[in-house]
Amino acid sequence: MSKEDQLIQVEIYGQSYNLRGGGDPAYIQELAAYVDGKMSEIAAGSSTVDSLKVAILAALNIADEYHQIRRDSEKQRMEVAVRTAEWERMLDGALGR
DSSP states (O other): OOTTOEEEEEEETTEEEEEEESSOHHHHHHHHHHHHHHHHHHHHTOSOOOHHHHHHHHHHHHHHHHHHHHHHHHHHHHHHHHHHHHHHHHHHHHTTO
């Protein structure tokens, strides 16, 4: 274990986990709370009591959120690139280039 590694205890869906890493403990707690919330949300809307199934459904839900955010980010990046090119053409025209 390096000097930067530390043990961080989190609770997810009623289970305690000891995570070892060099990340910010508050951030790790925040991530664990997010996963816990997703699992609780899935469990509340499902008839399954199998924690593994709940975890898989929560992971799929989180993966979907991540991919939607990535798509939106890429779309925004492309829109900025298009606008930048338009402004560059306008500036070139105004400067007589």
